[in-house]
Amino acid sequence: MPIDNADELRKAVDRAVSSVQITDVHTHLFSPRFGGLLLWGVDELITYHYLIAETHRWIDLPVEDYWELSTREQADLIWRTLFLENSPLAESCRGVLTALRNLGLDTAARDLEGYRSRFASLRVEEYVDTVFERSGVKEVVMTNDPFDDAEREVWLQGPEEDPRFRAALRLDALLNAWETGGAKLARWGYGVQTRLGGDTIREVKRFLKEWAERMQAVYMAVSLPPTFVMPEDSPRSRLIRECVLPVCEELNIPFAMMIGVKKLVNPGLRLAGDSVGKASIETVEHLCTTYPGNKFLVTMLSRENQHELCVAARKYRNLMPFGCWWFLNNPSLVDEITRMRLELLGLSFIPQHSDARVLDQLLYKWEHSRRIIAGALCDKYRDLMATGWRIEESEIQRDVGKLFGGNFWQFVERKI
Numbered sequence: 001m002p003i004d005n006a007d008e009l010r011k012a013v014d015r016a017v018s019s020v021q022i023t024d025v026h027t028h029l030f031s032p033r034f035g036g037l038l039l040w041g042v043d044e045l046i047t048y049h050y051l052i053a054e055t056h057r058w059i060d061l062p063v064e065d066y067w068e069l070s071t072r073e074q075a076d077l078i079w080r081t082l083f084l085e086n087s088p089l090a091e092s093c094r095g096v097l098t099a100l101r102n103l104g105l106d107t108a109a110r111d112l113e114g115y116r117s118r119f120a121s122l123r124v125e126e127y128v129d130t131v132f133e134r135s136g137v138k139e140v141v142m143t144n145d146p147f148d149d150a151e152r153e154v155w156l157q158g159p160e161e162d163p164r165f166r167a168a169l170r171l172d173a174l175l176n177a178w179e180t181g182g183a184k185l186a187r188w189g190y191g192v193q194t195r196l197g198g199d200t201i202r203e204v205k206r207f208l209k210e211w212a213e214r215m216q217a218v219y220m221a222v223s224l225p226p227t228f229v230m231p232e233d234s235p236r237s238r239l240i241r242e243c244v245l246p247v248c249e250e251l252n253i254p255f256a257m258m259i260g261v262k263k264l265v266n267p268g269l270r271l272a273g274d275s276v277g278k279a280s281i282e283t284v285e286h287l288c289t290t291y292p293g294n295k296f297l298v299t300m301l302s303r304e305n306q307h308e309l310c311v312a313a314r315k316y317r318n319l320m321p322f323g324c325w326w327f328l329n330n331p332s333l334v335d336e337i338t339r340m341r342l343e344l345l346g347l348s349f350i351p352q353h354s355d356a357r358v359l360d361q362l363l364y365k366w367e368h369s370r371r372i373i374a375g376a377l378c379d380k381y382r383d384l385m386a387t388g389w390r391i392e393e394s395e396i397q398r399d400v401g402k403l404f405g406g407n408f409w410q411f412v413e414r415k416i
């Protein structure tokens with residue numbers, strides 16, 4: 001039966017968006033077999049680097065002294081500063097409270113010790129089940145770095161068995177730091193040379209194929225500075241051109257470029273010290289034009305890059321924009337960017353990823369994003385109905401399924 005009115009429409013969109021099982025295409029989560037690499041619990045939620053940056057705007061404690069504190073002491077300081085001495089209005093703080101509420105905890109009590117005791121009784125394997133179930137996330141794509149010693153050891157023991165955790169082969173350490181990354185490859189027995197001579201290109205391709213196979217990687221990924229340009233006479237440019245893109249094409253997996261991050265503008269803040277800059281859409285256009293057999297997942301960190309990324313996506317079917325990344329993952333910007341994408345790309349994009357670093361964040365990042373995306377979708381369907389077009393609830397469910405996972409898997413699997 002076609003939907004007759006705005007009230008029915010809103011309910012149908014809310015039903016579809018609230019019930020869709022999500023593929024979260026970019027996270028920093030790990031399955032429990034990775035041990036301490038999987039962060040979870042209220043103190044990890046509160047010491048998420050977003051809140052660390054916001055806390056240091058208020059306190060006089062030298063950042064070196066801050067890092068001497070235990071995680072619990074850091075959480076106490078952040079809780080006091082951002083939640084008790086100031087109302088927790090920032091998205092990062094609101095998220096902590098949404099997650100706690102979704103676990104049935106009384107946020108009105110403001111009882112951090114009480115919240116801690118709730119987590120103390122949990123087993124991580126059961127908690128993973130609880131979080132996936134309550135957040136409506138079907139599977140997450142991890143960020144997997146073979147150059148991380150702890151993580152590499154786990155992968156060398158065997159593949160990931162939990163289907164909820166898919167792998168992405170992350171290449172920052174290779175592409176953005178070839179000197180040290182290449183030296184590690186040499187230590188691991190790959191015949192590479194710093195100046196990329198000899199068998200280097202062939203050996204880097206061997207490394208990429210071996211690790212993509214070991215991880216069963218659904219894509220390869222790298223974060224890139226606003227200054228990233230190609231073509232360019234640099235190790236990064238050569239490695240992307242002669243190694244990454246040919247191997248991704250051979251394996252038929254996308255290359256994900258996360259462009260616009262200025263690493264460590266304030267090094268003392270560590271992970272919280274990164275910033276943003278407007279990047280070159282011309283480089284994205286160059287890559288999509290020059291490598292038509294490759295698939296590019298692209299997210300850009302600067303708000304100023306969003307419209308041109310949408311327009312570029314209209315030109316290239318091998319370009320899939322994804323997510324409202326990091327400093328864009330705030331209701332006002334998710335709303336703006338999603339509406340822009342719906343108006344310019346229809347349904348052919350991936351609206352969001354969580355970037356979750358702490359398991360419990362799935363409980364808030366997706367609740368917040370579902371609500372915003374549902375609002376934008378509802379308005380667009382209402383505009384559609386105003387033309388006399390009739391829409392079925394089954395079509396809304398079809399569309400929503402594409403946005404929250406279908407488009408991703410279709411892009412990963414399709415032969416461009």
Ligand code: FIX
Pocket residue numbers: 028143223258271325326355357
């Ligand atoms: O490069 C990335 O994957 C970024 O998302 C991270 O480096 C960043 O710290 C983050 O988690 C942002 O949300």
Ligand code: ZN
Pocket residue numbers: 026027028143355
């Ligand atoms: Zn990330």
